[in-house]
Amino acid sequence: MGEMLYQRDVYGKTLVELGRENKDVVVMDADLSSSTRTNIFAREFPGRFFNCGVAEQNLMATAAGMASCSKIVFASTFAMFATGRAWDQVRNSICYNHLNVKIVATHAGLSVGPDGATHQALEDIALMRAIPNMNIIVPCDGPQTREAIIAASRIPGPFYIRLGRPKFPTLENKGEFVFGKAQVLMQGGDVAIIACGTMVNEAVSAAGSLLKKGVRARVINMHTIRPLDAGVIRLAAEETKGIVVCEEHSTVGGLSSAVGEVAAETRPVRVKRLCVRERFGQSGESSELLKEYNLTSGDIEKAAAGIVTGNDT
Amino acid sequence: MMKYSESHIKELRERAKQIRRLIVQMLCKACSGHPGGSLSSTDLVTVLYFAVLRHRPQEPLWPDRDRFHMSKGHCCPLWYAVLAESGYFPKEKLWTLRQLGSMLQGHPDRRTPGVEVGSGSLGQGLSVACGMCLAGKMDKKEFRVYCLIGDGEMQEGNIWEAAMSAAHYKLDNLCVMLDFNGFQIDGKVADVMNVEPVKDKWKAFGWNTIEIDGHNIKEILSAYDKAAEAKGKPSIIIAHTVKGKGVSFMENMVDFHGRAPTKEETETALRELQ
Structure with missing residues (x-):
């Protein structure tokens, strides 16, 4: 297993790199800079860092205003608040005006852990995917961040x-x-x-186990959710017996929905979804939660084997 | 007071009347839209564009331009009329308001020359203006940012997040104009959700407050000057206005917040605005 890294640490350091390259790079946060790690940028470029306090609506609409004056604005807070609290601002001030704002949200999904349901965004991809002009990336590890x-x-x-909260193992040889x-x-x-974020590593583990049992699984890291790589989904649909999609997100509107939509519209195929079904999260350690919500490599392996053998009720 | 000559004031007053005529005609042609707030803010925005704003209508993206942002986006007929009068686009375009494919959308859209950022969902525009101010300060630019908000809009939480932020970041390049006409869709602001004491609230948030009669050209000119002189804090011009100002049967009539005049009403209105 590769090096364990916090995606948000990598994010903070990358911001500094970008800040050195381009003076138009500006970073904003809403009182979570020590968690999102935008504080790394703030220390290096205090004149280009703006804390909005606990005011996410103001964060997003101010970011839009700055971007309208040619700034490249990175706006960060937890995924829950970036997408839920400030959705109208993201839609109407940022996306409708097609402004250059990069919302980098951390602490997404169940792996937030002990903070529990109110802090575990499981609908954020759905919320962002519904807005025209919005591009979406879910990196699988530190270097990809x-x-x-x-x-x-x-x-x-x-x-x-x-981005997620815990350390993620680095996946080698991704290209x-x-x-x-x-x-x-x-x-x-x-x-x-097909997986994104934390679940990519679980998918690779599952495929490793399957291979030992003679099942050859294709593992796809769908890091970009918008625009979606429909070609790779169509090929998977044509060349395999079915698709398993896993993500730390609700079954509604996330990667699994996106894959299902492409398959249904172009190459109907069995799509089995390992996501959170009609439930909120809860407190617990990351690993406990992923187990509780059937998001482990074991669950993926079972679902994939089910598709291959046809015993997938 | 010498700096505002009587002839200049008279010219601005005539200009505002012309803008009001265009607003009424545009809305009649479009068969929908918001006359009340457009007419109450007309003097504020006309004076801004024709006496205060440093801008180049032939070069809308001139980097050093002052910015105007209409947070109460539903009053865009006023903005469009002012932009056309300034020369941003031909006046004929005004008759396409709210039509399919028109660059003059029902709420401001960036496809219109002169519109910096679209708006329509209330409360966000003040934050957008703050963002412009922060960018200007970062780049050590001299441009100022003007933002029109409504009194009903003050009920939005986002307004107060932005109000706090503007004072915190000492945005003295920001001038907000509050179109305080006392009405919103459901009735009197005081009845629907009281926003008073308005001046005390903005003062408490750390703002320089300037209270004026929003239809007195001289007071408006002087208010913009005072706002530009204030250092270390943002300014708000609390402009007492009359909803539907200039058209007798629209004045203080809630009905005309969001209803276009009929052909007959338009004719009457145009006679009053001669």
Whole structure:
């Protein structure tokens, strides 16, 4: 297993890198800079860092105003508040005006852990995916976080980048990150596993176990959720017996919905979804929660094997 | 007071009348829209564009331009009329308001030359203006930012988040104009959700407050000057206005917050605005 890294640490350091390169890079936060790690940038460039206090609506609309004056604005807070509290501002001030604001939200999904349900965003991808003009990236580990942040900084327009709270293992040999193009991490023609964020590592583990049992699973890291790499989904649908999608998100509107939509519209195929179904999160350690909500490599393995054998009730 | 010559004031008053005529005609043609607040803010915005704002209508993206943002986006007929009168686009375009494919959308949209940022969902515009001010200060630019808000809009929580932020960041390049006409869709602001004491609230949030008659050209000119002189804090011009100002049967009539005049009403209105 690769190095364990906090995506948010990588985010903070990457901001400094970008800040040195370009004086128009500005960073904003809403009283969570020590958690989102935008404080790393704030220490280096205090004149280009703006704390809005606990006021997410103001955070997003102010970011829009700054972007209208040619700034590249990174706006950060927890995923729950970035997307839920300030959705109207994100839609009407940022996306409708197609402004250059990069919302980098941390503490997404169940793996937030002990803070519990109010802090575990399970609907954020759905909320952002519903807005025209919004680009969405869910990096799978530390190094990919850096690549995603740099890519977003160079492409004009709004972005939502979703990061987790705990340390993630670094996945080796992923190849180059290309915005909008999924990474096939393991080849296989029996079943396809599509994942994003934390779940990519679980998917790779599951595929490893399956391989020992003679099942060849294709593992796809769908780091870009908007625009979605529909080609890789169509190929998976054509060349395998079915698709397993897993993510730390609700079954409604996230990656699994997006994959299902492409499959239903172009290549109908069995899509089994490992997501959170009609439930809120709760307190617990990350690993306990992923187990409780059936989001482990074991669950993925079972779902994939079910598709291959046809015993997938 | 010498700096505001009587002829200049008279010219601005005539200009405002012309803007009001355009607003009424546009809304009649569009068959929908918001006359009440457009007419109550007309003098504020006309004076701003024709006597205060440093801008180049032929070069809308001139980097050093002063910015205007209409947070109460539903009053865009006023903005469009002022932009057309200033020369941002041909006046004929005004008759396409709210039509399919028109650059003059029902609420402000960036496709209109002169519109910096679209608006429509109340409360956000003050934050947007703060963002422009912060960017200006960061770049050591001299431009000022003007933002029009409504009294009903003051009920939005986002307004107070922005009010706190503007004072915290000492945004003395920000001038807010409050169109205090006392009415909102459901009735009198005082009955729907009282916003008073308005001046005390803004003062308590750390703002420089200037209270005026929002239809007195001389007072408006002087208020913009006072706002520009204030250092270390943002300014708000609390402009007491009359909803539907200039058209007798629209004045203080809630009905005309969001209803366009009929052809007959338009004719009467235009006669009054001669």
